[in-house]
Amino acid sequence: MSVDAQSQSVLAPGPWSKRFAAAVVILYAGLAVLPLLWIFLTGFKTPPDSIAYPPKFVFEPSLEGYVNLFTTRSRQSDDYLAGLPPPTNWVDRLVRSRNMVIAGPSKFGQRFVNSVIIGFGSTALAVVLGTLAAYGFSRFRVPLADDLLFFILSTRMMPPIAVAIPIYLMYRSLGLTDSHLGMILLYTAVNVSLAVWLLKGFIDEIPREYEEAAMIDGYTRFQAFWRVVLPQAATGIAATAIFCLIFAWNEYAFAVLLTSGEAQTTPPFIPFIIGEGGQDWPAVAAGTTLFLVPIVVFTVLLRRHLLRGITFGAVRK
Amino acid sequence: MFRPAGGAIVAEIRIENLCKEFGGFVAVRGSTLTIEDRCFFVLLGPSGCGKTTTLRMIAGLELPTSGRILLDGEDVTRRRAAERDIAFVFQLYALYPHMSVRENLGFPLRCQGMARAARRRRVEETAALLRIDHLLDRSVTGLSGGDRQRVALGRAIVRRPKAFLMDEPLGALDTEFRHLMCSELRNLHDRIGATSVYVTHDQLEAMSLADRIAVMNHGVVEQVGPPQEVYDRPATMYVADFLGSPPMNFLAFDGSVHRGDRQVRVNGAVVEVPEIHEDRAAGPLALGVRPEHVSLSDVSAVRGRVLGTDYLGTTQIVTVTTAHGSVKARVPAALPVAVDEVVGLEFRTPHLALFDAASGRALPSALYYRETTDG
Ligand SMILES: Nc1ncnc2c1ncn2[C@@H]1O[C@H](COP(=O)(O)OP(=O)(O)OP(=O)(O)O)[C@@H](O)[C@H]1O
Ligand SMILES: [Mg+2]
Numbered sequence: 001m002s003v004d005a006q007s008q009s010v011l012a013p014g015p016w017s018k019r020f021a022a023a024v025v026i027l028y029a030g031l032a033v034l035p036l037l038w039i040f041l042t043g044f045k046t047p048p049d050s051i052a053y054p055p056k057f058v059f060e061p062s063l064e065g066y067v068n069l070f071t072t073r074s075r076q077s078d079d080y081l082a083g084l085p086p087p088t089n090w091v092d093r094l095v096r097s098r099n100m101v102i103a104g105p106s107k108f109g110q111r112f113v114n115s116v117i118i119g120f121g122s123t124a125l126a127v128v129l130g131t132l133a134a135y136g137f138s139r140f141r142v143p144l145a146d147d148l149l150f151f152i153l154s155t156r157m158m159p160p161i162a163v164a165i166p167i168y169l170m171y172r173s174l175g176l177t178d179s180h181l182g183m184i185l186l187y188t189a190v191n192v193s194l195a196v197w198l199l200k201g202f203i204d205e206i207p208r209e210y211e212e213a214a215m216i217d218g219y220t221r222f223q224a225f226w227r228v229v230l231p232q233a234a235t236g237i238a239a240t241a242i243f244c245l246i247f248a249w250n251e252y253a254f255a256v257l258l259t260s261g262e263a264q265t266t267p268p269f270i271p272f273i274i275g276e277g278g279q280d281w282p283a284v285a286a287g288t289t290l291f292l293v294p295i296v297v298f299t300v301l302l303r304r305h306l307l308r309g310i311t312f313g314a315v316r317k
Numbered sequence: 318m319f320r321p322a323g324g325a326i327v328a329e330i331r332i333e334n335l336c337k338e339f340g341g342f343v344a345v346r347g348s349t350l351t352i353e354d355r356c357f358f359v360l361l362g363p364s365g366c367g368k369t370t371t372l373r374m375i376a377g378l379e380l381p382t383s384g385r386i387l388l389d390g391e392d393v394t395r396r397r398a399a400e401r402d403i404a405f406v407f408q409l410y411a412l413y414p415h416m417s418v419r420e421n422l423g424f425p426l427r428c429q430g431m432a433r434a435a436r437r438r439r440v441e442e443t444a445a446l447l448r449i450d451h452l453l454d455r456s457v458t459g460l461s462g463g464d465r466q467r468v469a470l471g472r473a474i475v476r477r478p479k480a481f482l483m484d485e486p487l488g489a490l491d492t493e494f495r496h497l498m499c500s501e502l503r504n505l506h507d508r509i510g511a512t513s514v515y516v517t518h519d520q521l522e523a524m525s526l527a528d529r530i531a532v533m534n535h536g537v538v539e540q541v542g543p544p545q546e547v548y549d550r551p552a553t554m555y556v557a558d559f560l561g562s563p564p565m566n567f568l569a570f571d572g573s574v575h576r577g578d579r580q581v582r583v584n585g586a587v588v589e590v591p592e593i594h595e596d597r598a599a600g601p602l603a604l605g606v607r608p609e610h611v612s613l614s615d616v617s618a619v620r621g622r623v624l625g626t627d628y629l630g631t632t633q634i635v636t637v638t639t640a641h642g643s644v645k646a647r648v649p650a651a652l653p654v655a656v657d658e659v660v661g662l663e664f665r666t667p668h669l670a671l672f673d674a675a676s677g678r679a680l681p682s683a684l685y686y687r688e689t690t691d692g
Pocket of ligand 2: 368369370484
């Protein structure tokens, strides 16, 4: 047996191990994507198709789920429907074919906006606070720094819901329940510990000499931080922002507990989209699909940073 | 070329009783130094002796625990780094990876609010001086060690500061390139004429660059002077031992010396020394002699057995074990020397130094009060 010394180095993986790795990755990706794909497809089914047994893989696509997601409707008698002027657009036509008329918009749009405000707001706040705190811990002699960092992390040592009751009572007496500010503060508080720890690692990796050089050249510490440290921490900041956003975006337990109307986010709203005679599964699936869009877009936009961020230590030197 | 000839800008750096402690550990203890205007001053010492700490205090990156720093006679001890008009070249260059060479060079100027066109001109001038003009639009991450070094120097000189502080700037380069950069650096200094303080632990680098050297040990400045003086007339045993390769030989003995003595008895053997200027009661002493001032002679009273030889091209180092310890001699390579041969050692009197072995300090003698060092 002869080995081609040119093409097969000791460190490079052989063709079989590459194929094996590819197979594992594809299998895993398939498993991860399958539920998402099913949700995506269900969003385009009619309610009967969505609960058909055996499950339907081939079906006639319908936008009923999306229409139902964004509207509230009321059932009317045939006489009443017959007396109406003809439908002016496809939405009306679709709704009337189910013997209903549109009563008004649903709350989905507003819940979605709440999610955007609370998710991105708390992410921005957590990243800003986290960056400043991490810089402080990394560069200055903070008394009891190690203990403080431990305490900061200890907020994540139990499931946040363990403190739900105290927080609920506290929020009620502060008048923060069901308010955007309350939810932003809550998610920021949970995320800031993660942000400090992640960002401290990234900032520790940036040599102090960079700022020192800038300060000798006449910049203030803040200018040095702004012009030298931040650009180099961009990768870490992006990675941290994604993790924070994913948490705040998907958070369910506190959202159920603390919000009901005004500031309710999308996660507690979606499961309770009720149709006639039970859950309106196509509308639920449509809502879930739309709910995924912002986070996918955000992650794709920052993906380059995220990948580099996760392997930060390995590629820097 | 950067400063008007005989111009009014003076950049004399003076440190007085400078001390720095890091939580009980004393990194610098009571240094006092004057670095004259336009001087190329080298801080030399082993790793951990406090060179970087001293330099950082001068730059304003570290606050001294006690002591003063004066720039042109003005106390700047508590002043921010940005207000001292000093440039610093870091050991690892500290070039900003997110900027091109041009942006790196222009960065110190941006802060001063210099207009774009003037900035551009100054950057290009500086790049030409350092012969990196062809790299201006490259990213610094792809540069070779030498080019990075030049960019780092460029970023320091572009602002035309009063003084340059350099912390082992050649430490990361390979030997061959170091020699080249060493002479480039000296040329640059001669052209710009700004006061430079250069930190290194490499004695050859120090010798070839410096107008004056300060040798540091454990946070203490042991001696300050021109390279040759520090080498020829070491003030302490530490300095004598640190400089030279191989270092100075020490022959330990007990005895007393008197003002005017011209010879000492080293464990019975009489050795002629430069005239001694001080009385010293009996105690441990050491006779210091550099290997190049030892010759092999049949008639000498100090005798020993040859342990081995190291051939160095034009010279060889002969190691001889004597009753006073091992002595190294630098002799012509052509001289036939056999291992185990018994030889006599002759020391060249004008170059001999005597040390108080307890304190390590040199005893004052004619060696230290002579005008010239040849002979
Ligand atoms: N920020 C600090 N905190 C604690 N100790 C320090 C600090 N900076 C320096 N030291 C200590 O002070 C001593 C002197 O350090 P310094 O960096 O000045 O040495 P150096 O002469 O530059 O050595 P090297 O040649 O290794 O760079 C060292 O023992 C070092 O461990
Ligand atoms: Mg150092």
